Amino acid sequence: MNIKKLALLAVAGLALASCNQQTEKGDFVINAHIDNAPLDSIYLEELTLDEVKIVDRTKIKDASGKFTLKGMLPEQALYRIRFGESEKFILLGLDAGTMSIEGDFHKLENIKVENSEATVELQQLLNEFSAKQTELTADRMMLDSLAQSKPSDSLMQAKLVSFRNKQEALDQFFIKKATTTQSPAVAAFAISFVDANKLAEDKKTLADVKKRFPENTLITALANKVTEMTTPGAGQPNMEEDANLTAVKIGQEAPDFSLPDASGKVVTLNSFRGKYVLVDFWASWCKPCRMENPNVVKAYNTYKNKNFTILGVSLDKKKEAWLEAIKDDGLTWSHVSDLKFWESAVVPLYGLNSIPSNMLLDPQGKILAVGLRGEALEAKLKEVLQ
Secondary structure, eight states: OOSSOOOOOOOOBOOOOOOOOOOOTTEEEEEEEEETOOSSEEEEEEEOSSOEEEEEEEEOOSTTOEEEEEEEOSSOEEEEEEETTOSOEEEEEEOSEEEEEEEEGGGGGGOEEESOHHHHHHHHHHHHHHHHHHHHHHHHHHHHHHHHTOOOHHHHHHHHHHHHHHHHHHHHHHHHHHHHOSOHHHHHHHHTTSOHHHHHHHOHHHHHHHHHSTTOHHHHHHHHHHHHHHSTTTSSOOTTOOTTBTTOOTTSBOOOOEEEOTTSOEEEGGGGTTSEEEEEEEOTTOHHHHHHHHHHHHHHHHHTTTTEEEEEEEOOSOHHHHHHHHHHHTOOSEEEOOSOGGGOTHHHHHTBOSSSEEEEEOTTSBEEEEOOOTHHHHHHHHHHTO
């Protein structure tokens, strides 16, 4: 999980459409008709801050693309329908009752929803967020490019102010949604994208959300997480350990590995000896990773001429998606991947539990720090690369 954000998951698109039959309180039924869906297993998964839990599964057995998922739930919560090993899924604000889904697997962003107001609202939220995030990413890349041309201080300052105003507007967009929605699932999803320190300083926003949904488990978990992250000493990454990298420790030599780059050439970690190197574990399908990339790009552009570089290690499965993300996010450093998803050789080697995650190595290959994100990354690099 990102140090400053509570973002619950990466989102590609969602869906849904028609049925009015009511079931007993607590029961839910999802009837889906997804054209062009792969003939594969379908999973319904509950999303919490700590885990993704499979609650039902079925299989699409023919070209009709029809399937049904059912179960019971004590309260409205966030779920997703995952299509086998595909990176595509449908995000749900799931309630008791019956909902229907219709659409095309190749155009999940256009899928229609009926009898699930929370899911409809989630889709609208995600579409608006996607447009705003695309604009912010473009502005960040423009700033990085402008910095290389050594502009006047007044011009650079004006551009920075504009960028920060847009970042603030995005936070306010999520805060407004969290404090006005009638859906606890939507409120939880929105609030998870707001800077935790902002929530701790503001207090009113989180208090309002808790007051409106006092018994919702996910809202309560988010509130507790904000408190945990913003307690003095708890809001910064622990440089001595990282729950995402359980097989390595600060001060030890990073285990060597060899993985192919985009051209197929095998690259070893030890080949970077002599430089400070940030080993960045990420993937194109990981939304928190993609949200963190602008910070990594900024750090690279600031320190790349000070004996520092980055090695991106991707847990992608599809080469095309991997290369497209590298290009779109402006990641101009070295990249490797065996394209084996969570079966990658680096996962057990480093005890990798989630991404994004990273570690900073000194020129001798020893681990200086782990879990560096956002301002923590900038601060550590400034410390060691003076």
